[in-house]
Amino acid sequence: MTETVVQSPARKRAFLRSDRVRLVLILPAVAALVWLIPESPWRGPILMILLGLPLLFGLVPKNWLYGMRSWRTMFSSDEVWYIQNRITGAAMILAGLVWMVVVARR
Numbered sequence: 001m002t003e004t005v006v007q008s009p010a011r012k013r014a015f016l017r018s019d020r021v022r023l024v025l026i027l028p029a030v031a032a033l034v035w036l037i038p039e040s041p042w043r044g045p046i047l048m049i050l051l052g053l054p055l056l057f058g059l060v061p062k063n064w065l066y067g068m069r070s071w072r073t074m075f076s077s078d079e080v081w082y083i084q085n086r087i088t089g090a091a092m093i094l095a096g097l098v099w100m101v102v103v104a105r106r
Contacts, residue, residue, distance in 0.1 A: 019061030055089030
């Protein structure tokens with residue numbers, strides 16, 4: 001007889017909280033967005049907003065590819081990384097919205 005292993009919902013949630021898993025899920029999604037959004041004046045602001053959302057919600061773990069990377073954020077605690085990236089995400093979203101207004105007024 002073979003046993004079937006059923007993961008509990010708590011174990012599934014813990015899997016999605018893994019830093020590597022989140023990074024592996026976020027980076028291809030961003031690449032797909034770049035490829036899917038057609039070339040237009042709106043592409044830049046839309047990407048700026050979409051790239052800022054994971055940072056604002058604290059979904060991006062400490063890494064060398066995506067996020068606000070400085071000496072302070074990379075060599076301090078994870079708390080510093082997440083605080084600084086939430087601020088960066090909010091700034092990116094605000095910049096994207098301002099950029100959209102500029103494009104709309106042209």
